[in-house]
Amino acid sequence: MPAQTIIMSASPAPVTAAPHAATGETLFWEGDAAERLYRIESGIVRGVRYTEEGERNIVGFYFAGDMIGVPVAGAYRFTAEAVTDVTYTAVLLDRLADDVRSGGAARLFETVQTELGADELHSQLLCRHGALQRMCAFISGLYRRLGGATIEAIAQVDMADYLALTPETVCRSLKKMRDSGVIAMPRHNRIDVVDPGALAAMSFQ
Amino acid sequence: MPAQTIIMSASPAPVTAAPHAATGETLFWEGDAAERLYRIESGIVRGVRYTEEGERNIVGFYFAGDMIGVPVAGAYRFTAEAVTDVTYTAVLLDRLADDVRSGGAARLFETVQTELGADELHSQLLCRHGALQRMCAFISGLYRRLGGATIEAIAQVDMADYLALTPETVCRSLKKMRDSGVIAMPRHNRIDVVDPGALAAMSFQ
DNA sequence: CGTTACGTTGACTACGATCAAGCCGTGTGG
């Protein structure tokens, strides 16, 4: 069950602690009626969808500053699960409409940038032929997005489900990247980007 | 150069002929400042993007009723090219903001449904392993979207660039589908869906 | 009528999925 905490209507003075979701918890479920958007304040969230055949797909990873939960036909497009401990702010849809009213055309699309951008990125990654290039492009993208050399907490299984690869292939690709010296892995779930330039170069075959 | 015709501000009485783009013409360019959205009235449009390495990617096909041209950071996300002759309506962004003002939360996301849905579909297709399944899912999706048994005018090269396959593989997959009797191809650029059920079934391996 | 782009077919190859086995780290119960 997702955490149901939301920012209540009118209590501006003392900002209570931001709502929180522990590792593995679900923020919202695919298909549920969307009442609010979630703005991630800290931590990592993964967007999950299950195919008719029962395969798990990851549609995106989301980070601090991202706004997720945009509905299609009133329902959430994917299930949002906390990869790490996550703090977030919930924004009621009605409240959002007010914002747009005052913000005008420019603000109109701000709220959907995250999901539009995430989907776009996902397609671009999947278009790359070659497991190694896909992995390099993925890690390179994370490196830029997170603005730092260290990527932590994302399981290889999740990368596999995101990039439409098998866990074995992900593992082998990471090994190649280690052997090439573009990354280091002090622990299994931690990737240090050593040579960002070479990493980016390897994204384009 | 794209057709620059737009619906002018206040002339409600006699509806002039809808703006028109001939086969191959460009409606808008990736990266251009987005001033208006395009609502397709008839025909087929493809969304195109070129990678840094010069490869052509097709990000989506759009049909009558679809609204395209949603900007990210003020710029169009892809180039829109007319696959067939196309008629469309241009909606100024300012006008759109007015609409949202009067329409409230529900209308807020209506304008982005097309692109959000298209990106989602694209990811789902690309996630399928197996060229035949990908092709079947693609054709099956077109069949449902177009609400008819006939799919015309989409080149195999375009399908290849959309599904991240080679033209050769697309051709061979279509041949298999012909041999299985799920589709017929009276001409090279026309596909008749003969057995929609079997087609859908083949989408899931 | 020639040119060009697209489609078709075949032979070969490379890459990633699959199957199988073992390893490691974490968490739980005796």
Next chain:
DNA sequence: CCACACGGCTTGATCGTAGTCAACGTAACG
């Protein structure tokens, strides 16, 4: 505290499939 089990990671061997290269056929257009 250790034993054990579980999930995730790692490595190897094999196989199938889609990419590649090459050649030819066919439709569309000026």
